[in-house]
Amino acid sequence: MAERWSDLHRRLHQQLLQQQALLPDGEPLLLAVSGGQDSMALVGLLNDLKRLHHWQLQLWHGNHGWRPEAEQQARELQAWAQDQGLPIQVDDWESPKRDEASARDWRYGQLQTHAQRLGCRRVVTGHTASDRSETVLLQLARGSHRRGLSSLRQRRTLSGTIELVRPLLGFSRSDTAQLCQQLGLPIWLDPSNSDPRFSRNRIRHEVLPVLEALHPGASERISQLSERLAQEQDGGEQLVDLALGSLQTETAQAQPALRRRPLSGLTLSNQRLLLHHWLTREGLSLGNAEQLEQLLHRLPPHCGPGQWDLSRGRSLRWDRELIWLEP
Structure with a gap:
């Protein structure tokens, strides 16, 4: 050649x-x-x-x-x-x-x-x-x-x-x-x-x-x-990691969890961003944006406890205080 x-x-x-x-x-x-x-x-x-x-x-x-x-x-x-x-x-x-x-x-x-x-x-x-x-x-x-x-x-x-x-x-x-x-x-x-x-x-x-x-x-x-979206996402992930740090905790069984009330106090757009990032970091996905919206509307504290099935045999569960992952 x-x-x-x-x-x-x-x-x-x-x-x-x-x-x-x-x-x-x-x-x-x-x-x-x-x-x-x-x-x-x-x-x-x-x-x-x-x-x-x-x-x-x-x-x-x-x-x-x-x-x-x-x-x-x-x-x-x-x-x-x-x-x-x-x-x-x-x-x-x-x-x-x-x-x-x-x-x-x-x-x-x-x-x-x-x-x-x-x-x-x-x-x-x-x-x-x-x-x-x-x-x-x-x-x-x-x-x-x-x-x-x-x-x-x-x-x-x-x-x-x-x-x-x-x-x-x-x-x-x-x-x-x-x-x-x-x-x-x-x-x-x-x-x-x-x-x-x-x-x-x-x-x-x-x-x-x-x-x-x-x-x-x-x-x-x-x-x-x-x-451009990829570049913005990469830059924004550092800020999201910092924000997640104040919400993350563990259950008594050492399962990864988020504090429900502080998360629900944020705007829907920030809740969406933080929850999606947290699940992605755990190797999980909700499937699409519509499913994420449905989940967010079930998370305010007045809605009570609940559960949402995820991929890979994992579930998202929540009580009054915490949102956590379990098999």
Whole structure:
């Protein structure tokens, strides 16, 4: 693959210089490559920029076995990578399930295993601003809390010291298409990306085109909103931790608890923020914003004792003085 330079190369290079912790200089990187235009653009950009950032690139492709042509496409991608001098691991899903959540869990599990084996602290995916805007719209429709609107972040912990990194969130899907064309990169299409049975595809092909027609650049602005929410959330969490400190206590059985009366004396917006943060820190979730509102209306002291079932076999219980968690 010859060295090339474009405006997209420049943009990513400058971003990585400004955010050096994203893909640190000299790091071994494990790239998740589906063969679609976004992941191929990721490979093209990072392979061209590695002479400046001194990375060692390792590619990974997962064959879900959902389509008859998937096996052939996986082998073609493998042959292409080897021809470019890029090491690649192709894994076949031995017991595939026909749902996106199971496939995602399998992919990230395999990526985590290979990252540990290779000594990679960065697993890199080709998610773009277009992906993030789709996620925001889906979460809005589901009634998500603010955390859900900022869920597709540039960095998140995958396991231990291994991070999942998305360096292309500042690029649109049209950017990656343009780059693949400019660099002559092959693309392996997945017909399931047009299947209207998947809600994300309907957002992609039916909703976002209307928004773009009404307000060109809508996808990137929605993605930027998600980024701002993520930054505000990270900064606000320090203040929320301080506020929670005055409310936290334990039951006689040493179970984590909050003081009910001081919490109920706050405005609903602050109650919502503190309770959501407390439960999230305990690894729990109420599901959506509507359920959180229903719970808050049951917590004022005059409502008496009560109970609310949570995820992972946990329950929230309260008496006159305390709100606590128990199995």
